[in-house]
Amino acid sequence: MDSKKSIVYIVDDDVSVCRALSLLLKAHGFSVQTFSRAQDFLAFKHLKLPSCLVLDIQLPDINGLELQEALAERQLRIPIVFITGHGDIPMSVKGMKGGAVDFLTKPFTKKKLLDAVGQAIGKNKIQIKEQAEISKIKRRVKTLSARELEVFRLVAKGMLSKQIARKRGTVLQTIKIHRGRVMQKMQAKTLTELISFAQKAGITPSRF
Amino acid sequence: MEYTVDGIFIVDAQAQDFPITYVNQAFQSMTGYAKTEILGRSYFLFYGVDADPRLVNEIKGTISKGESFHGEMLNFKKNGKKYWNSLRIAPVRDAHGTVTHYIGIQTDITLMREKELEIDEQREELLHVTRVGKLAEFVSSLAHEISQPLTAILSYAQAAQRMLANREPELQKVLSYIINDDQRVAEVIKRLRLLLKKSLPEMKALNINTLINETIMLIATDATVRNCVIKTEFDLSLPSIQGDRIQLQQVLLNLISNSFDALESSQGTHEILIRTLRQDSATLIVEVKDSGCGIPAQNIPKLFTHFFTSKPDGLGMGLAISRSIIEAHGGRLEVKNNPDRGATFYFTILINKKDL
Numbered sequence: 253m254d255s256k257k258s259i260v261y262i263v264d265d266d267v268s269v270c271r272a273l274s275l276l277l278k279a280h281g282f283s284v285q286t287f288s289r290a291q292d293f294l295a296f297k298h299l300k301l302p303s304c305l306v307l308d309i310q311l312p313d314i315n316g317l318e319l320q321e322a323l324a325e326r327q328l329r330i331p332i333v334f335i336t337g338h339g340d341i342p343m344s345v346k347g348m349k350g351g352a353v354d355f356l357t358k359p360f361t362k363k364k365l366l367d368a369v370g371q372a373i374g375k376n377k378i379q380i381k382e383q384a385e386i387s388k389i390k391r392r393v394k395t396l397s398a399r400e401l402e403v404f405r406l407v408a409k410g411m412l413s414k415q416i417a418r419k420r421g422t423v424l425q426t427i428k429i430h431r432g433r434v435m436q437k438m439q440a441k442t443l444t445e446l447i448s449f450a451q452k453a454g455i456t457p458s459r460f
Numbered sequence: 461m462e463y464t465v466d467g468i469f470i471v472d473a474q475a476q477d478f479p480i481t482y483v484n485q486a487f488q489s490m491t492g493y494a495k496t497e498i499l500g501r502s503y504f505l506f507y508g509v510d511a512d513p514r515l516v517n518e519i520k521g522t523i524s525k526g527e528s529f530h531g532e533m534l535n536f537k538k539n540g541k542k543y544w545n546s547l548r549i550a551p552v553r554d555a556h557g558t559v560t561h562y563i564g565i566q567t568d569i570t571l572m573r574e575k576e577l578e579i580d581e582q583r584e585e586l587l588h589v590t591r592v593g594k595l596a597e598f599v600s601s602l603a604h605e606i607s608q609p610l611t612a613i614l615s616y617a618q619a620a621q622r623m624l625a626n627r628e629p630e631l632q633k634v635l636s637y638i639i640n641d642d643q644r645v646a647e648v649i650k651r652l653r654l655l656l657k658k659s660l661p662e663m664k665a666l667n668i669n670t671l672i673n674e675t676i677m678l679i680a681t682d683a684t685v686r687n688c689v690i691k692t693e694f695d696l697s698l699p700s701i702q703g704d705r706i707q708l709q710q711v712l713l714n715l716i717s718n719s720f721d722a723l724e725s726s727q728g729t730h731e732i733l734i735r736t737l738r739q740d741s742a743t744l745i746v747e748v749k750d751s752g753c754g755i756p757a758q759n760i761p762k763l764f765t766h767f768f769t770s771k772p773d774g775l776g777m778g779l780a781i782s783r784s785i786i787e788a789h790g791g792r793l794e795v796k797n798n799p800d801r802g803a804t805f806y807f808t809i810l811i812n813k814k815d816l
Contacts (some may be wrong), residue, residue, distance in 0.1 A: 266611075267610045268608070268612040269612045269615075271612070272611065272612040272613070272614075272615035272616045272619065273611075273615050275616065275619035276615040276618050276622070277620075279619045279622035279623050280622060308605075326668070335611075337603065337604035337605075337607045342469055353729065355709075357607075358607040358608065358611040359607055359611040359613075359614045359642060359643075359646045360611070360614075361643070362614075362615070362618040365615075371639065371677040378558075387816070424666065438804040449710050458548065
């Protein structure tokens with residue numbers, strides 16, 4: 253794994269735990285940034301690198317689960333590996349429901365930590381790729397004219413060119429021209445691809 | 461005399477063997493013998509063969525000295541059935557002061573005794589659960605404290621191993637010993653945790669007012685000894701809640717006995733008020749209010765943490781456990797000082813969904 257280009261954030265109020273985990277992860281080639289309070293992590297300006305968060309549940313200011321919620325509210329999508337002194341079941345259920353990658357009960361072995369961190373960073377890479385694609389599609393959508401955007405929306409809804417023409421009160425040929433331009437500007441090779449772009453750009457509701 | 465519910469009997473004090481000369485109807489039904497089987501026979505036969513012989517001798521001894529006897533004993537009917545007998549026997553003297561007869565009254569108190577036993581059992585069960593709960597909480601917070609440095613040690617050693625990769629085989633070996641022993645401690649903690657695993661609450665539909673009344677009954681003796689009066693102000697229209705009876709009793713008991721302690725040092729009436737009220741469509745509030753010494757403001761944030769106590773013989777577990785029980789029930793346990801004096805602990809609890 254090209255762990256050099258990824259960063260692991262650690263939030264734990266125990267200084268020694270922070271230092272030890274940091275040393276261990278650095279010894280395996282990760283960049284590491286540690287925080288002793290959840291607030292400090294929230295205030296930190298995140299680097300645009302594949303990353304993950306190793307997060308202690310019991311923190312003095314706001315607890316790990318609350319930090320998970322705060323991150324979700326800010327739409328900061330960073331995979332979380334929870335570490336905890338108590339292996340509390342209701343807590344782990346809540347954490348996993350919130351999208352945590354893993355739940356490690358202290359003390360945990362190097363293998364468990366590296367597996368979880370590796371998995372979390374892998375997940376973040378996919379998230380970043382998806383996010384980049386969505387931005388790219390949204391940029392393309394911005395190049396459409398108002399008329400083209402409307403045709404795009406109706407096509408994406410599954411309407412045939414004939415139906416659109418009737419609805420718009422124009423001839424079929426005009427709609428076909430708009431539609432061709434939409435395909436071109438959106439760089440879609442097929443209709444299926446165009447429809448998936450519409451979902452990713454939030455033009456039609458996602459199926460999920 | 462013939463038709464009271466108390467059994468009445470008269471014994472001839474001057475004949476040998478204390479023969480019975482009179483019994484009423486209630487005595488016959490209590491013992492299960494008919495009058496014809498009783499009269500003329502020794503009174504002491506009618507406790508039943510399994511009656512405690514030491515107690516029988518004590519009664520004989522007491523009345524032979526011309527003194528009154530008053531006590532409770534387990535008796536057996538003619539058919540062998542047990543009953544609890546509350547017994548009073550007094551001597552009757554003639555003009556010369558000689559004891560001529562004994563007159564006795566006995567009451568069947570079996571039902572009362574059973575009720576008391578039931579309360580004792582409940583109290584015992586609750587105490588046991590509380591003790592186990594305290595131990596579990598203690599172990600769990602201890603385990604937490606220990607697991608922090610264990611995590612650090614394990615990671616330091618593993619980081620060092622990585623840093624020394626393919627070098628210093630002797631040092632590598634030492635590091636692996638450290639790692640092994642760290643994991644040994646971790647294993648011990650894991651086993652301890654399993655051993656004292658908190659049982660999941662048994663959620664049932666409960667009436668909160670009934671539950672409070674039952675709890676007050678359990679602690680009634682304690683209240684009397686400590687000279688405290690527990691008053692209640694219930695909203696009788698409340699729907700049932702969803703909870704574990706024993707765990708919630710544990711919380712209530714803890715809050716009430718904290719109030720007892722707070723009242724100990726205070727002057728005036730020692731009164732605790734327990735109120736139930738509705739908070740909103742889904743939750744109720746239970747308040748335990750006392751007029752005791754209150755809580756110093758600087759202690760309030762620490763009050764619910766483990767090992768925090770202001771009592772010389774306290775463990776600092778009660779409120780931490782109570783809060784974790786209430787939170788497991790989906791509620792919150794809080795405290796505020798009253799404007800006049802004393803403090804009020806209050807918790808919210810969810811209404812049983814079927815009642816919504």
